[in-house]
Every structure is written in C-alpha cells, then in structure tokens.
Amino acid sequence: xxxxxxxxxxxxxxxxxxxxxxxxxxxxxxxxxxxxxxxxxxxxxxxxxxxxxxxxxxxxxxxxxxxxxxxxxxxxxxxxxxxxxxxxxxxxxxxxxxxxxxxxxxxxxxxxxxxxxxxxxxxxxxxxxxxxxxxxxxxxxxxxxxxxxxxxxxxxxxxxxxxxxxxxxxxxxxxxxxxxxxxxxxxxxxxxxxxxxxxxxxxxxxxxxxxxxxxxxxxxxxxxxxxxxxxxxxxxxxxxxxxxxxxxxxxxxxxxxxxxxxxxxxxxxxxxxxxxxxxxxxxxxxxxxxxxxxxxxxxxxxxxxxxxxxxxxxxxxxxxxxxxxxxxxxxxxxxxxxxxxxxxxxxxxxxxxxxxxxxxxxxxxxxxxxxxxxxxxxxxxxxxxxxxxxxxxxxxxxxxxxxxxxxxxxxxxxxxxxxxxxxxxxxxxxxxxxxxxxxxxxxxxxxxxxxxxxxxxxxxxxxxxxxxxxxxxxxxxxxxxxxxxxxxxxxxxxxxxxxxxxxxxxxxxxxxxxxxx
Numbered sequence: 001x002x003x004x005x006x007x008x009x010x011x012x013x014x015x016x017x018x019x020x021x022x023x024x025x026x027x028x029x030x031x032x033x034x035x036x037x038x039x040x041x042x043x044x045x046x047x048x049x050x051x052x053x054x055x056x057x058x059x060x061x062x063x064x065x066x067x068x069x070x071x072x073x074x075x076x077x078x079x080x081x082x083x084x085x086x087x088x089x090x091x092x093x094x095x096x097x098x099x100x101x102x103x104x105x106x107x108x109x110x111x112x113x114x115x116x117x118x119x120x121x122x123x124x125x126x127x128x129x130x131x132x133x134x135x136x137x138x139x140x141x142x143x144x145x146x147x148x149x150x151x152x153x154x155x156x157x158x159x160x161x162x163x164x165x166x167x168x169x170x171x172x173x174x175x176x177x178x179x180x181x182x183x184x185x186x187x188x189x190x191x192x193x194x195x196x197x198x199x200x201x202x203x204x205x206x207x208x209x210x211x212x213x214x215x216x217x218x219x220x221x222x223x224x225x226x227x228x229x230x231x232x233x234x235x236x237x238x239x240x241x242x243x244x245x246x247x248x249x250x251x252x253x254x255x256x257x258x259x260x261x262x263x264x265x266x267x268x269x270x271x272x273x274x275x276x277x278x279x280x281x282x283x284x285x286x287x288x289x290x291x292x293x294x295x296x297x298x299x300x301x302x303x304x305x306x307x308x309x310x311x312x313x314x315x316x317x318x319x320x321x322x323x324x325x326x327x328x329x330x331x332x333x334x335x336x337x338x339x340x341x342x343x344x345x346x347x348x349x350x351x352x353x354x355x356x357x358x359x360x361x362x363x364x365x366x367x368x369x370x371x372x373x374x375x376x377x378x379x380x381x382x383x384x385x386x387x388x389x390x391x392x393x394x395x396x397x398x399x400x401x402x403x404x405x406x407x408x409x410x411x412x413x414x415x416x417x418x419x420x421x422x423x424x425x426x427x428x429x430x431x432x433x434x435x436x437x438x439x440x441x442x443x444x445x446x447x448x449x450x451x452x453x454x455x456x457x458x459x460x461x462x463x464x465x466x467x468x469x470x471x472x473x474x475x476x477x478x479x480x481x482x483x484x485x486x487x488x489x490x491x492x493x494x495x496x497x498x499x500x501x502x503x504x505x506x507x508x509x510x511x512x513x514x515x516x517x
Contacts (some may be wrong), residue, residue, distance in 0.1 A: 002027060009056055010096050030086035030095030035165060042167040042301055043231075044333035046125055047507045048223040049092065049184045053085075053165065054189070055219035056094050057158045058212055065109060065151045067075035073114050075104040076149050080157030081103070082164055082258045101114045101132040102317050107150035109209075130200075137171035137295060138164070140204070152396035155208040159196035168337040170299045174195060174292035177348030179340065182502035188449050189218050190506060219363050233336045234343040235309070235322045242304070243326035250301035251363075251438055251449065252357035289348045296342040297357050303335050304328050305453040308486040310438050311346050318346050321402065321435045323488045324359070326452070343350040347499040358436045358449070358486055367447040367476065373443045376475040385467040387435070387452035389460060402488035409438055415441050415480030420473040425485055428466040432456040437470070438484030441477060446472075455489060 002013045002025070018024070035053075039045065045053075055081075065074045078101035086095045090229035106129070108114050131149040133139070140156025143149075160172030167174060168182045180193035192214070195207025309322040320343065326335050364386050368377040417439065435452035448471075454463050508514035 001075055002099045002105075005064065007060060008499055009060050009094060010063075028095070030088070032086045032088035032095075034097075035082035035085045035087050035094070035161070036170070037083075038212075039082055039165055039168060039170075039334075040299075041331065041334060043337035044183070045165045045181075046225045047166070047224055050166045050185065050220055051189060051221065051223060053087075053094055054158075054162050056225075057085075057162070058215035060096055060159060061151065061154055062212060064154060065318060073079070074108065074151050075102060076105050076131070076153050077102050077157070078132055078143070078149070078153055080154055080161055081138040082140055082161055082170075085161065101134045103130045103132065104147040105147050105150050106130060107152075111150060111152070126255065138172070142201075147423065152205065152208060155196065156204070159193060159208075159211075161194055163197060165343065166193075168334070169292065169341055170297065170302075171295040172293060173287070173288045173295060174341065175499060176346055177289045177292065178502050179504075181213060181504045181506065184505050186218065186221055186223075187506045188214070191371060192218075198231050221510065223507070224515075225512060226508075226514065230333055231336045231340060234496075235320050235324070236342050237324050237326060237332065237334075237336055237339060239326040239329040239332045241329055244496075246304045246306065246327055246361040247360055247363050248301045248303065248305055249362045249449070250298060250357060250359050251500075252297055253355055281287070287349075289345055293342065293345040293349060293355075296338065296345055299318050299338050300324070300335075300342065300357075301359055303331055303338070305335065305359050307434070308356070308358040308362055308451075308488070310357075310486070312356075312402055313346075313349065313353055315352065315353050318343075318349075320346065320494045320496070321488050321492070322494075343496065344499075344502055347496050348499060348501060353402065357439060358451075358484060360436065360438070360449045360451045360497075362449075364450065366450075368448070370444055370446075370447040373480070377441075377446045377477060379471050379474050383471060385437070385450050385452065385471055387433075387446070387454055389454045389457050397517055402491045415439060415479055415483035417483050418473060418476035418478070420476060421470055424466050424473065426470045428463070428470075429461045429487065431463050431466070432489075433463065434487055434489040436484060436486035438482065439477065440482050441480050443480065446474070446477070450485075471494065489493045 002010075003016075009211075011030050014026040014028060016023070018027050054115070064077065070096065077096060077099065079098060080096065084096060084098045086093075086097055087093075104115055121480075129146050129148050131143055131146070131153065134143065134153075134157065136144060138157050139158035140153065140160070143153045163172055163175055163180055164170060166180060166185060167178050175194065175197040179190075180197070181187075181190040183190065185193070192207050192211050195203050196211060198204050285402065304327040305324055306327070307323040307325045309320060309324065312319040324339065325331055328450060366379075366383060366385070368379060370377055414466060432455045433453060436450065437452075438447075438449040440447040440449065452467070
C-alpha cells in the first residue's frame with residue numbers, strides 16, 4: 001500500500017522483507033511528535049493550528065483518491081487518528097504514518113464500485129468488505145459496521161482527528177455535547193466539521209465534499225494565535241511537583257455503562273484488566289456522549305495523577321466529588337481542560353446512578369501470591385501500605401470531612417471484605433486524610449492498589465497502625481472480585497445542572513480588531 005503512495009506528507013517506503021516468517025517494513029522517519037502526545041501536553045490546539053493541520057489532511061485525502069494502485073483504485077489508509085499523525089513544530093507540517101490498516105478502495109467517493117469489468121463486479125471480493133478495523137475511537141460508522149471500503153472512511157478519520165485536537169479529547173464521540181461550533185473555530189470550518197460528524201450519512205457526505213473543495217480557501221483565512229486565559233477547573237485540581245515518575249492506572253465502574261448497553265453476556269467473561277484493554281470493542285450500542293465520558297476519564301489516566309472522583313446523576317443535576325492530585329504542574333493547563341471536558345460530558349448525560357473512578361500509581365501496588373484458591377493470602381513481613389504526609393491547617397468544621405462510606409457501594413464490587421478490615425477502615429475514616437484502597441482478588445493473586453495522603457501529621461502514628469492492621473487482616477479475605485473505598489479531603493460536592501451541549505463560540509472575523517478591543 002505504502003509503495004503506491006507518493007506525497008510529501010507521507011513518509012516513503014524504504015524496504016520490505018520477510019525474515020523467518022516475520023514481516024519487516026522500513027519507512028522514512030517523520031520528525032517531531034505524534035499529535036496525541038502534543039494534545040496531551042498542550043490541551044486544545046489553537047484554532048490556527050487546527051486549520052493548518054486540516055489543510056494538510058485535505059491535501060493527503062485528495063492525493064489518496066488520485067492514487068492509481070492496481071487498475072486505478074484509490075487507496076484507503078483506514079486508521080487516521082492523532083497518534084498516526086507526526087507533527088513537526090519547526091514548520092507545523094504533518095506526516096501520516098502507520099499503514100497497517102490500509103486497503104485498496106472497493107467503492108469510490110460517490111460510493112460506486114471501482115471494479116473495471118463485469119466479472120469483477122460479480123466476484124465475492126466485492127460482496128464483502130476488505131476494510132480492516134481501525135481505532136474505534138476515530139473511525140466512522142460505515143467502517144465500524146463493515147461497509148465496503150471507500151475514501152469516505154478516511155474523511156471520517158480526519159473529521160474525528162480534527163475534532164479531538166480542537167476539543168482536547170481522545171475520541172470523536174463528544175461532538176454532540178461539545179460540538180465543533182463551541183470550540184472557537186472559524187464559523188464555516190466549525191460547521192463543516194460538525195456536518196462531517198453528523199448522524200445522517202448524507203449530511204456527512206455533503207460536508208466531506210465541502211471540506212475537500214473549500215479547505216484551500218478556508219486555509220487562507222487571516223488567523224493568529226489569540227491569547228486565552230488559563231482554564232479554570234470546574235472541579236478542584238491540586239498540582240505539585242514530584243521527584244519521581246508515576247504510572248497512573250484508572251479503575252472505574254465502566255461496566256455499569258456497558259451493561260446499560262445490553263452487553264452483559266459478553267462482559268461476564270471479561271475481568272477489569274482485560275476491560276481496560278478491550279472495552280472499546282463493547283461500546284457499540286452505547287450513546288455517543290456516554291462513550292465520550294468514558295474516554296474522558298481514561299484520558300485523565302494518561303497524566304501523572306492520583307486520586308479519585310464520584311459522579312452522581314440525579315433528576316435535578318449532576319453532583320461531583322473529587323480529589324485529583326497532578327504530579328507535574330507544567331501539565332496543569334492541559335489537564336484542567338481534560339477535567340472540564342469530563343464535566344461538560346457528564347452534564348450532557350441523562351441517567352440516574354453513580355460512576356466512581358480511582359486513579360492510582362501502579363508502581364505502589366502490592367502483589368500477593370498463593371498456590372491455590374483454598375489457601376489464604378499471606379503478606380510478606382516487610383510489606384506495608386505506602387502513604388504521604390502533608391500537614392494542613394485544622395479544619396474549621398469537622399462536618400465537612402468526606403466519609404469512606406458516603407457514596408454507597410459500587411455495583412461492580414463483588415468482593416466482600418472481612419469485618420476486621422471494615423472496622424479498621426471505620427477507625428481510619430476518623431483521621432483527616434485523602435486516598436483510596438482497592439482489593440482485587442484473583443484465584444492465585446491479590447493486588448492491593450492504594451493512594452494515601454495524611455492531612456494531619458499529629459496522627460501519623462495512629463494512621464500508620466491502622467494501615468498495618470488492614471494489611472495484617474489480609475489472610476482473612478475470602479472469595480474473588482474487587483472491593484474498594486475512596487475518601488476525598490473534604491465534603492466539597494460540586495453541583496451542576498444538566499446541559500445538553502455547550503454554547504456556540506466562533507473565531508472572530510477580524511482577529512486583529514479583536515486584539516485591539
């Protein structure tokens with residue numbers, strides 16, 4: 001596929017060979033970082049950069065449609081997404097990489113067969129798709145549902161990519177709650193992007209045609225990077241430098257959302273760690289905004305952050321308790337945007353229930369093994385539950401302390417903890433701290449995920465003893481499953497009304513006049 005394509009924004013094929021059954025492809029290296037990394041570092045890209053990237057993407061899509069291939073067939077990349085676009089900050093050029101999902105198109109842009117004779121049209125090759133499944137966070141409905149391959153697939157990937165970069169998300173699904181027309185983009189460009197992401201196939205095709213035809217003109221708009229104030233977090237975010245790296249892992253009650261999409265039978269054989277890797281495949285049938293909400297929580301886990309959040313949906317609004325501690329202050333603006341996107345998406349969801357998520361450092365997880373499920377888990381003598389100490393002034397009102405037991409049981413927590421651990425947790429609850437602990441019991445393995453930060457240094461000795469008592473009671477754990485408890489530093493619930501979508505906001509017609517004013 002790559003050999004058929006010649007374009008300055010596509011790294012060229014250097015060589016391909018098979019060695020002992022292993023396929024090896026060598027291509028030119030594209031300088032820079034992929035756009036997913038840029039997005040995580042910077043948050044929303046400026047409208048000027050988004051339009052610049054859009055112009056280059058349009059050029060690539062037009063070139064792929066013109067590629068001759070065997071018997072004049074267009075080439076479909078099939079997996080356009082931010083991580084497959086390398087961005088060179090020196091000249092702001094992009095390069096499209098990773099051609100592992102590419103195919104020769106079965107249909108042209110007008111959805112007509114590209115076969116050259118009647119026998120080809122009658123062959124089975126044109127009765128079933130040759131398309132490969134790209135990243136479900138970015139591919140369009142046609143490719144996801146197994147339609148015959150066409151250049152329209154890459155239009156959809158480009159639309160999802162541009163939307164994600166403009167909104168600071170890691171998927172295309174949030175476009176109902178956070179439409180492109182709310183992101184400060186030029187009006188025509190924003191409406192075109194919304195059209196390409198529309199639920200109606202005909203609207204998508206018309207918008208895709210307009211994108212390719214009008215993008216050279218839209219790219220000539222006078223645009224400059226307008227100064228924007230630092231984003232204000234809609235829920236509390238604490239940032240402090242840490243002298244060590246952390247590997248953030250997100251544990252959340254995602255299965256509840258998936259069960260509401262009627263995929264119980266599939267999920268019964270999937271444990272939570274597998275779900276972390278594969279749950280994208282089970283999201284068909286869910287609402288678009290629910291998918292975007294889950295993806296927004298996963299995006300938080302791509303930052304060095306620990307803590308937790310509980311989102312409660314009621315008839316009269318959305319209520320959020322949180323404790324998010326970012327370990328790299330330089331990433332705070334981008335992280336705050338990711339948090340705010342999560343809040344916007346939560347406000348657009350209409351359901352009743354609770355969603356809980358814990359973010360912890362996998363490097364601090366304790367691992368205990370046993371030979372069979374009949375034996376008890378035995379902690380090692382030198383094992384301890386880690387914690388940090390950060391003294392804060394006395395609280396003015398003890399009633400503001402958040403309780404471990406405040407948010408109710410999580411429907412996913414199937415492990416029943418022994419009474420001794422529960423009693424110790426109740427005593428621990430009286431000490432001012434923030435954190436969480438999760439027990440994940442498998443037939444031969446127990447994981448204890450935790451994050452603790454003591455906020456009253458005077459009680460450190462009692463705090464340490466309670467954590468030691470929890471660990472000493474681990475041999476009493478019976479059964480399999482997951483159970484966990486989370487404590488916020490304060491009872492500081494943020495309440496928001498439901499809001500179906502964010503209001504329109506466009507790039508100013510005259511940016512220089514806008515700056516003067």
